[in-house]
Every structure is written in C-alpha cells, then in structure tokens.
Amino acid sequence: xxxxxxxxxxxxxxxxxxxxxxxxxxxxxxxxxxxxxxxxxxxxxxxxxxxxxxxxxxxxxxxxxxxxxxxxxxxxxxxxxxxxxxxxxxxxxxxxxxxxxxxxxxxxxxxxxxxxxxxxxxxxxxxxxxxxxxxx
Numbered sequence: 001x002x003x004x005x006x007x008x009x010x011x012x013x014x015x016x017x018x019x020x021x022x023x024x025x026x027x028x029x030x031x032x033x034x035x036x037x038x039x040x041x042x043x044x045x046x047x048x049x050x051x052x053x054x055x056x057x058x059x060x061x062x063x064x065x066x067x068x069x070x071x072x073x074x075x076x077x078x079x080x081x082x083x084x085x086x087x088x089x090x091x092x093x094x095x096x097x098x099x100x101x102x103x104x105x106x107x108x109x110x111x112x113x114x115x116x117x118x119x120x121x122x123x124x125x126x127x128x129x130x131x132x133x134x135x136x
Contacts, residue, residue: 004031007065009077013040017100019064027068028103031062037094045052050092055127056083059116063102063131068113072134081111081132088127090120099123102131110135 002020005011022030035050042048057080064078090096102116111134118127 002069003017004061004065004066007068010061014112015055015061017061017068020065022101023065023069024106026073026107027066027100027114029066029069031058031065031100033098033100035092035094035096037122039094042094048093048094050096052088055088055092055118056086056129056131058098058100059118059127059129060104060131061134062100063104063112063114063116063133066102066104066114067107067133067135077136079134080134081134084113084130086127086129089125092118092120092126096126098126105130 002015002023004020017031018033020031034064041051041054060080072093099119102114104114106113115132116129116131120126
C-alpha cells in the first residue's frame with residue numbers, strides 16, 4: 001500500500017485523507033477518511049459536520065494522488081485549479097467512514113480534469129464534483 005505522504009505534501013491536520021486503498025498510476029485513486037469527533041474543524045462549530053469546502057479539499061487531495069502517481073509527474077506538485085460542478089447530498093458527521101474516488105478524465109500537458117465521488121459507509125453519495133488540477 002502506498003503512503004499518502006509519499007505522494008502529496010499535505011500533513012496533518014491539513015491532510016484530509018487517511019489512506020489510499022487503490023491507486024492506478026495517473027488514472028484513478030481511491031482513499032479513505034475516518035471522520036472522528038477529534039477533527040480540528042469541529043472545534044468552533046455548534047453543529048458537528050464536516051464543512052463542504054473541506055470535502056472538496058479531500059477530493060482534491062485524492063485527485064492529486066492519482067495525478068502525481070503518474071511516472072512523468074513523480075516528485076512534482078499538483079495544484080487545485082477549480083471546480084466545474086459540485087453536488088452535496090448530505091452532511092458528514094463524526095463516525096462517518098468516507099470512501100473518496102477520483103478518476104482522471106482528461107490530461108493535456110500539465111492540466112488535468114477528474115470526476116470525484118465521496119460515499120459514506122452506507123454507500124450513499126455524499127458529494128460529487130468535477131475538478132481541475134495543474135501540475136507544477
């Protein structure tokens with residue numbers, strides 16, 4: 001199994017994926033995140049749910065793993081370029097076990113696009129997004 005920290009520069013608490021469970025070099029990444037009550041982002045909220053921008057960041061980190069696992073991008077950085085579309089279906093709360101999947105759909109030179117899906121432990125889609133990445 002590949003260590004997340006061997007691919008992307010984020011470190012806790014800003015590393016938002018726990019482990020990679022499937023990695024197809026330059027094509028697809030599947031990651032897991034166990035959401036606990038001890039997450040730093042629950043500290044100042046009256047309602048305990050993972051903020052939606054952090055769900056997108058977790059997808060972006062998963063996509064960066066897919067992109068940077070390609071041999072031609074080894075040792076480089078991937079930057080989150082933007083969101084083409086996003087749908088949030090439900091909130092993520094402590095105790096949720098998330099599976100994040102990003103499939104790269106297009107790669108031209110240093111710019112890639114991907115489709116990401118986050119599912120909870122009941123296989124319900126929490127979030128779905130089309131993302132853009134730039135390799136630098």
